[in-house]
Amino acid sequence: MRVYEYKHIVGFEETNMLGNVYFTNFFSLQGKCREMFLRDHVSSLVQDLRGDLYLVTSRSSCDFFAEAFVFDEITVRMSLVQVSQSRITMGFDYVRIRGGKEELLARGEQQVVCMRRAGERVEAVEVPANILHALKAYQIQ
Secondary structure, eight states, rough: OOOOOEEEEOOGGGGGSSSSSHHHHHHHHHHHHHHHHHHHHHHHHHHHHHHTEEEEEEEEEEOOOOOOOTTEEEEEEEEEEEEEEEEEEEEEEEEEETTTTEEEEEEEEEEEEEEEHHHHHHHOOOHHHHHHHHHHHTTTT
16 A cells, blocks of 8 residues: 655654643644645645635544654654545554654544535535545555
């Protein structure tokens, strides 16, 4: 299975008083990974977003298995879980590599709804072809 990887080094601002990464930062990493994927693979997206396209996060989850700390190098691996009509579901694995060994820190999922403005309303629309094409290469089999 092919995954998109986003590499991140934890900074002090992402930790709490105990010195570990505060849980909400894992959700921020999901968003950052998704954005970097779109930047790398859907070059026309910025123009679409300046128009009437909206990508709305409708659901996000994360299960935590181990703590992360300042200066840890975390790789977030994103894959496509499912596409249905207007919805895209992506999976995220958060991995720390230390001493040549991988440790799964967390596993998350995020669902995005594709929407367009229709007069005064915003309504769900099919996933645009350019996004769908880019994501298909990263689909879980």
